[in-house]
Amino acid sequence: DADVTQTPRNRITKTGKRIMLECSQTKGHDRMYWYRQDPGLGLRLIYYSFDVKDINKGEISDGYSVSRQAQAKFSLSLESAIPNQTALYFCATSDLKGLGGRTGELFFGEGSRLTVL
Amino acid sequence: DQQVKQNSPSLSVQEGRISILNCDYTNSMFDYFLWYKKYPAEGPTFLISISSIKDKNEDGRFTVFLNKSAKHLSLHIVPSQPGDSAVYFCAGPQNDKLIFGTGTRLQVFP
Numbered sequence: 001d002a003d004v005t006q007t008p009r010n011r012i013t014k015t016g017k018r019i020m021l022e023c024s025q026t027k028g029h030d031r032m033y034w035y036r037q038d039p040g041l042g043l044r045l046i047y048y049s050f051d052v053k054d055i056n057k058g059e060i061s062d063g064y065s066v067s068r069q070a071q072a073k074f075s076l077s078l079e080s081a082i083p084n085q086t087a088l089y090f091c092a093t094s095d096l097k098g099l100g101g102r103t104g105e106l107f108f109g110e111g112s113r114l115t116v117l
Numbered sequence: 118d119q120q121v122k123q124n125s126p127s128l129s130v131q132e133g134r135i136s137i138l139n140c141d142y143t144n145s146m147f148d149y150f151l152w153y154k155k156y157p158a159e160g161p162t163f164l165i166s167i168s169s170i171k172d173k174n175e176d177g178r179f180t181v182f183l184n185k186s187a188k189h190l191s192l193h194i195v196p197s198q199p200g201d202s203a204v205y206f207c208a209g210p211q212n213d214k215l216i217f218g219t220g221t222r223l224q225v226f227p
Binding site (some may be wrong): 041 | 123126151153158159160161162163166206208213214215216217218219220
């Protein structure tokens with residue numbers, strides 16, 4: 001089983017609908033992240049959380065919200081989906097045991113492909 | 118402002134030859150860099166890293182070179198293999214987050 005699991009893997013929805021992407025991890029990491037990937041734009045950070053009581057906006061948080069239900073679970077919501085939110089979404093985790101004791105390697109889920117019509 | 122830039126969206130290399138993927142950055146405060154590899158339908162996976170106090174890190178066929186004065190790093194793959202065909206992202210840390218480049222799609226052909 002994957003250490004970082006995302007559901008659903010694929011979703012097609014309509015403009016204006018609410019959609020939730022879920023992420024769970026078995027790595028025991030405190031830090032969790034949501035990124036989106038778009039062609040030519042790379043991976044851009046939406047939201048991140050360093051523990052259950054900590055939520056932070058990333059570079060493209062508008063139109064999104066998150067919930068850290070437990071150490072192992074971090075969900076991303078689109079309250080009213082729009083077509084330019086069509087993208088590949090990745091959840092990731094990390095611990096502090098990186099280079100220099102700061103955030104180190106990220107471990108990614110397999111991605112959730114979202115299409116908004 | 119794109120702090121980490123990969124100016125080549127794609128690269129095509131013959132099997133057995135060297136692949137060189139480039140990355141430029143603007144933030145001098147990055148104290149390490151990482152390279153990630155991504156296959157279709159999979160999440161990115163960590164490939165290799167380099168501390169800013171070093172100018173080279175080697176791991177098997179993969180070597181990262183860092184030129185701090187030019188704010189440039191490169192990933193060398195020697196020899197390239199068809200299984201190396203993937204999208205490669207460079208990344209640097211900022212305030213405990215990773216900032217990624219736009220990626221370079223490498224295709225290794227026989």
